[in-house]
Amino acid sequence: MPPAPLPVSDTARRTTDSPISYFIQKAIETKGLISLAAGLVDESHFPTAEVTEAVTGMMADPAAARVALQYGSTQGLPELRERVLNRVCEADGVRPADHRLSASNVVLTTGSQQMLYLLGEVLFNPGDIVICEAPSYFVYHGVLTSNGVKVLTVPMDDGGMDLDALEGLLTKLDRTGELDRVRLIYTVDYFQNPTGLSLAADRRPRLVELARKFSKKHRILILEDAAYRELRYTGEDRPSVKKFDDTNEYVIYTTTFSKPCAPGLKTGYTLLPSELVSPVCHLKGNHDFGSNNLSQHILNRLMASGAYQRHVETLRGVYRNKRDAMVQAMRTEFADWPAVRWTEPDGGMYVWATFPDHIRTGPGSPLVERALAEGVLYVPGEFGHVPDEDGNLRSNETRLSFGVCEPVQILEGIRRLRRACRGLETPAGKKVA
Numbered sequence: 001m002p003p004a005p006l007p008v009s010d011t012a013r014r015t016t017d018s019p020i021s022y023f024i025q026k027a028i029e030t031k032g033l034i035s036l037a038a039g040l041v042d043e044s045h046f047p048t049a050e051v052t053e054a055v056t057g058m059m060a061d062p063a064a065a066r067v068a069l070q071y072g073s074t075q076g077l078p079e080l081r082e083r084v085l086n087r088v089c090e091a092d093g094v095r096p097a098d099h100r101l102s103a104s105n106v107v108l109t110t111g112s113q114q115m116l117y118l119l120g121e122v123l124f125n126p127g128d129i130v131i132c133e134a135p136s137y138f139v140y141h142g143v144l145t146s147n148g149v150k151v152l153t154v155p156m157d158d159g160g161m162d163l164d165a166l167e168g169l170l171t172k173l174d175r176t177g178e179l180d181r182v183r184l185i186y187t188v189d190y191f192q193n194p195t196g197l198s199l200a201a202d203r204r205p206r207l208v209e210l211a212r213k214f215s216k217k218h219r220i221l222i223l224e225d226a227a228y229r230e231l232r233y234t235g236e237d238r239p240s241v242k243k244f245d246d247t248n249e250y251v252i253y254t255t256t257f258s259k260p261c262a263p264g265l266k267t268g269y270t271l272l273p274s275e276l277v278s279p280v281c282h283l284k285g286n287h288d289f290g291s292n293n294l295s296q297h298i299l300n301r302l303m304a305s306g307a308y309q310r311h312v313e314t315l316r317g318v319y320r321n322k323r324d325a326m327v328q329a330m331r332t333e334f335a336d337w338p339a340v341r342w343t344e345p346d347g348g349m350y351v352w353a354t355f356p357d358h359i360r361t362g363p364g365s366p367l368v369e370r371a372l373a374e375g376v377l378y379v380p381g382e383f384g385h386v387p388d389e390d391g392n393l394r395s396n397e398t399r400l401s402f403g404v405c406e407p408v409q410i411l412e413g414i415r416r417l418r419r420a421c422r423g424l425e426t427p428a429g430k431k432v433a
């Protein structure tokens with residue numbers, strides 16, 4: 001007799017495997033492949049010596065070892081919460097108290113990804129609306145889909161999210177009576193994953209003004225995902241969107257140690273409006289009653305000794321070279337094909353290339369197959385998009401990551417990508433000029 005059916009929850013049914021799994025599998029299977037797909041960080045520059053020193057120091061001190069190997073608290077190590085708060089406020093040139101912020105507004109999580117998920121549990125009911133940039137961080141789309149949330153999108157330009165379009169969308173939703181369902185505006189505002197674009201300085205205060213203006217019956221929050229803020233290679237840091245939320249009511253600022261330090265420590269931190277701290281911690285209590293305590297103690301030591309700050313400086317130099325290699329390779333290899341455009345980011349890990357409309361870049365497309373045959377892998381841009389109202393999905397873009405490969409491999413990878421494009425430059429049926 002076949003076993004009785006095994007029903008799973010609505011949440012589990014809405015949750016599917018990440019579209020990137022196929023590409024990770026390909027990377028593993030294909031020998032000699034240059035992967036410009038992985039969003040991983042550069043392994044050869046992990047802070048190994050610094051972490052060794054921190055752990056050795058801790059384990060040599062019985063009292064410190066006992067504390068670090070014990071359970072921590074749900075909200076996270078107080079000293080580390082204080083330090084990360086000060087670091088964000090220093091970058092913004094503000095005093096925490098002037099923005100109604102203290103260490104009690106900070107929550108440490110298992111990567112910032114856990115906070116992205118927790119906020120969904122705290123804030124959303126199925127049918128709620130979240131507004132994202134188009135394209136956006138595709139893993140977050142997965143969280144939203146799990147929650148049964150409807151994703152609406154706003155286009156981007158060189159200055160990040162187009163705020164005129166955002167205002168237009170909010171006005172339309174107000175007119176149609178749907179504003180009540182809008183819970184959150186999500187922005188990856190520094191060197192966005194996947195485009196590398198950043199929100200322009202003059203748009204930052206306006207974004208907060210828009211959230212305030214349209215918070216008529218309930219508060220519309222902004223989720224500022226600043227995962228890549230510390231990885232700037234050229235230009236001046238921009239103030240966070242959070243800086244313009246001086247009453248600490250509208251903006252959730254979340255970021256991570258994964259990119260500027262080590263993802264194996266899997267620690268993220270978030271500055272929350274006061275009313276959200278308890279609901280988030282209560283749910284986090286259900287998840288794990290505290291993220292990895294040892295990681296938090298290691299990071300606390302790295303920050304206290306200045307090793308973390310020095311490491312970030314070193315990393316900036318390493319990634320700057322890689323960014324330069326990729327941008328230069330794009331300029332050289334695609335010089336003869338002006339219809340292709342790409343971003344030249346000031347930081348982060350990604351270059352976003354846009355091909356003419358007839359070039360499909362998604363799974364099963366000629367380009368992806370040819371790229372694999374040439375020995376290079378990218379992330380199809382369509383993963384960062386959601387279908388529009390007519391079910392159409394943009395699929396003429398690629399995310400190219402310069403995080404993992406060495407500059408010589410990056411150059412070779414872009415050369416291979418260009419070779420993969422040969423013969424596809426003009427739409428089928430048209431002669432090459």
Ligand SMILES: Cc1ncc(COP(=O)(O)O)c(C=O)c1O
Pocket residue numbers: 039110111112113114137188193225227255256257258263266267268
């Ligand atoms: C934009 C963005 N946000 C959040 C995360 C989550 O990172 P973690 O959970 O390692 O902190 C990532 C990871 O790639 C990311 O790209």
